[in-house]
Amino acid sequence: SYKSQLTDPSGSGSAVATMAPSSTWLVVLTICALSHSTYGQFKCPDKKYGQYEDTVQCDKYYECDEGVATAKLCPDGLVFDPANRKINKCDQPFNVDCGDRLELQEPRGNHLCPRRNGYFAHPDETVCNVFYNCIEGESTEITCPTGLHFDEYSGTCVWPASAGRSNCGEADSMKLKDGFSCPKDAQATGHGQAVAHPVFAHPD
Template sequence: MRAYVTLAAILIAGTSAQESFKCPDDYGFYPHHLSCDKYWKCDNSVAELKTCGNGLAFDASDSKFLTENCDYLHNVDCGERTQLEPPIGTPHCARLYGIFADEKKCDTFWNCWNGEASRYQCSPGLAYDREARVCMWADQVPECKVEEVANGFACPAAGEVSGASGSFSRHAHPDDCRKYYICLEGIAREYGCPIGTVFKIGDSDGSGACEDPEDVPGCEDYYGDLDLKSIRKSELLAGIQSSGESRNVANKPSKPRPSSGQTARPAQPQGQE
């Protein structure tokens, strides 16, 4: 009986609120004065209360009130419209619509649309920032665990690398010929050479550069049968080189770098010297 009374009260309240809204014009879409995910649709001066999808909010930025647009909550300035419908969650989705960080991996986030989650992963060395909602250097993301920053690689201590230029040094990735680490002020960040090249360890400690695979012993066959000349001339390569991001080539598994005594060293577990 109590549930019936409560439901009836909700329906009455909703009807009363709907009747209390007077359309300013014959046609238009107007924000609710309390709820950010509700709005009024006016047609022939008749008002209808509408609700955006769970995780969406009504974008009231159109000064002419002619646009019916529900956008992700983080994209909408709700102002004093602070009320929202209770969240409806599905796996990886706090609400049916939105972009949400992965609970376990700091480089992974999920784009949720009607409760269906699509997985996205930041480029190597980057992590998803929950506030800025972009991929940033992993060491700049507070939620990112230490062991996930640059896959746990630890920069050499100050003065340990004799060939380093000040506090800057480069180090080969232990598992992939194309990747390398840059240490700046003791912070490691993972980079990737442009397609068609691999990282060649320099003559001095902490140095190196991206070179042709045939010039790097042990990494000559990194790209297999791919036509590197065609790749280098492609517009795609030009875009990747300008971004500096590391990409996989045709989903090719990484090839371990041959041991040379100058590869990256793993971080020490906590509590050990």
């Protein structure tokens, strides 16, 4: 290997040290190559068929067959649940404890479906009783039972106090699918008495 020689600065010409840059770089490159090969590859625990979670990305997993691992992704909006005994282990995020697996694939959603799959709140933050069930980017509008708000952390309708959505107005949160909501002003009879359950004509 190539060696560079350092000579005595006094001018005697005697060698005081030798260096072997090529050997040093060879060691460094070898370490880097080993680090790269072991970091980026998942090793199957055995040769049996199985599915295993990625350590950092919650919607990524590895499918092992005969000791060979294949990296796969859950459908956009779903995450991998290693504790699920079903063949398809991808589930709604509120059903899965991702722990430290905080990364997700890039979303591929639309206006009503931020991700292609999942349950999502109405884009108008004041509309708290309406949400959307998205399946492969196709949305179905769902209205909560009277008095309940949609909770994005559980994917269900709950009491307003449990949902904790501060931007909901009492009238706005009770909008129907066609956008109608009861007026905030109370309706009164001809004698000035408030009507407990007023009736309004449909705007159309």
